[in-house]
Amino acid sequence: CGVFGIYAPERDVSRLAYFALYALQHRGQESAGIAAVERGGHIMTQRDLGLVSQVFDEQSLRALGGDLAVGHVRYSTTGSNAWENSQPVWRSDRHEIALAHNGNLTNAVELHAELRERGVAFSSTSDSEIIAALIATHTADRVEDAIADILPRLRGAFSTVVLTRDKVIGFRDPAGLRPLALGQLGDRYCLASESCAFDIINATLMRDVQPGEMVCLGERGIQTRQVVEGAREAFCVFEYIYFARPDSRMGGNVLQVARGRMGEILWSEAPVEADLVIAVPDSGNAAARGVARASGLPQDDGFVKNRYVARTFIQPGQELRKHGLRLKFNPLPEVVEGKRLVVVDDSIVRGNTTRQIVQMLRDAGASEVHMRISAPPIRHPCHYGIDMSTREEMIAHDRTPEEVAAELGCDSLHYLSLDGVYEAVGGSRDTHCDACFSGDYPLEDGESANGKFAL
Numbered sequence: 001c002g003v004f005g006i007y008a009p010e011r012d013v014s015r016l017a018y019f020a021l022y023a024l025q026h027r028g029q030e031s032a033g034i035a036a037v038e039r040g041g042h043i044m045t046q047r048d049l050g051l052v053s054q055v056f057d058e059q060s061l062r063a064l065g066g067d068l069a070v071g072h073v074r075y076s077t078t079g080s081n082a083w084e085n086s087q088p089v090w091r092s093d094r095h096e097i098a099l100a101h102n103g104n105l106t107n108a109v110e111l112h113a114e115l116r117e118r119g120v121a122f123s124s125t126s127d128s129e130i131i132a133a134l135i136a137t138h139t140a141d142r143v144e145d146a147i148a149d150i151l152p153r154l155r156g157a158f159s160t161v162v163l164t165r166d167k168v169i170g171f172r173d174p175a176g177l178r179p180l181a182l183g184q185l186g187d188r189y190c191l192a193s194e195s196c197a198f199d200i201i202n203a204t205l206m207r208d209v210q211p212g213e214m215v216c217l218g219e220r221g222i223q224t225r226q227v228v229e230g231a232r233e234a235f236c237v238f239e240y241i242y243f244a245r246p247d248s249r250m251g252g253n254v255l256q257v258a259r260g261r262m263g264e265i266l267w268s269e270a271p272v273e274a275d276l277v278i279a280v281p282d283s284g285n286a287a288a289r290g291v292a293r294a295s296g297l298p299q300d301d302g303f304v305k306n307r308y309v310a311r312t313f314i315q316p317g318q319e320l321r322k323h324g325l326r327l328k329f330n331p332l333p334e335v336v337e338g339k340r341l342v343v344v345d346d347s348i349v350r351g352n353t354t355r356q357i358v359q360m361l362r363d364a365g366a367s368e369v370h371m372r373i374s375a376p377p378i379r380h381p382c383h384y385g386i387d388m389s390t391r392e393e394m395i396a397h398d399r400t401p402e403e404v405a406a407e408l409g410c411d412s413l414h415y416l417s418l419d420g421v422y423e424a425v426g427g428s429r430d431t432h433c434d435a436c437f438s439g440d441y442p443l444e445d446g447e448s449a450n451g452k453f454a455l
């Protein structure tokens, strides 16, 4: 998911939230929503299934108005893809708030049971409403004190923005699993999952919100509180590899550059006799440039991608994914015919994409297809907010890379090593999560917590 928040009474905050969500659209395409409020007034929310451009129009943005706002684009990992699960979640118990959350709680079942016992009712099946309910029902007078009190009780991943009647509050889980950045717009401030949302509204990236930190944006500027200190940091490496936009900045990297380095290292780990480098667009583009640079081989577009087809992976269900792929890529026989190809993509999960890519290239006349993947084999499910599907569905879960290559029908296959990933991003395992590759889950709940939550 993608989240955004802004406090700027002299601006059209709903419109700024709309543009910011547009820039975060790649983080979720199932639903979109904005909650806005005029200082001291009542919170207004507009949310629906669909893309940002489908959910909002001129009229709805004007109706929202407001001095401060939060927004959300959703990609479902828990709860169903129903309207009720779209965000921001609005609650008015003791406190009136709207909340937008990216991540996944691993103790949602326990917290939900506890809240039900206290007589709290829910209108959705998302773990995000649990966070909202804990805050909105809290007996503290100020919402920020409520958040500081409940934050240590939440387990898992949560980059969260909360709208109150006069503040926008952002907080991040103690491990910092999912991103959340702080931006500046004139003398006002905003929060977003990725810095590309700041670029589009002319805000500047100040810094990341720290793991375990709470940041309040209001009339007095920024106030910050380190709620949890000294926890093991575990930022998601898959954000670097695939999930975030290449023009976003994370951990001191512009991802386009970091992904280019992944491609260079990928080539140095597994060079091959070949004629041409092509990317699987768009997720393989940056790494393919790195492969071409390092190999000295020419690079061309082997496919034209239909840019009106959304991310295939995000559409739930295997059937949709398969159809989606045919629609999405059309090979260029004139480019690939008779060529020994190095084909670069970011990751293989189920293998559907790669299997069809290889087949399409062979049908188009490629003489050899050498797959180079800028991520290690994905063998373990993600508990922290990325839909990696089940272990059984992962093509690498019980196969060696050679077996995967045979399964996918390519002439060779190499996955970037985990060391290569860390070299490319200039980070280390001690401060990142790589559980979907390594099986080492950074939070103590480990593999036993499935994180799934259903009412």
Ligand code: 5GP
Pocket (backbone or CB within 6 Å): 242, 280, 283, 311, 312, 313, 314, 345, 346, 347, 348, 349, 350, 351, 352, 353, 354, 386, 387, 388
């Ligand atoms: P597969 O067909 O192997 O299941 O999917 C792999 C493709 O989906 C890769 O090309 C990659 O770009 C994309 N992908 C990999 N992981 C994710 C993910 O977690 N979310 C989304 N939306 N796409 C992914």
Ligand code: SF4
Pocket (backbone or CB within 6 Å): 177, 235, 236, 237, 238, 239, 381, 382, 383, 384, 385, 386, 433, 434, 435, 436, 437
């Ligand atoms: Fe990211 Fe993988 Fe960890 Fe999930 S398991 S948070 S996708 S590195």
Ligand code: MG
Pocket (backbone or CB within 6 Å): 280, 281, 282, 283, 284, 345, 346, 353
């Ligand atoms: Mg892809």
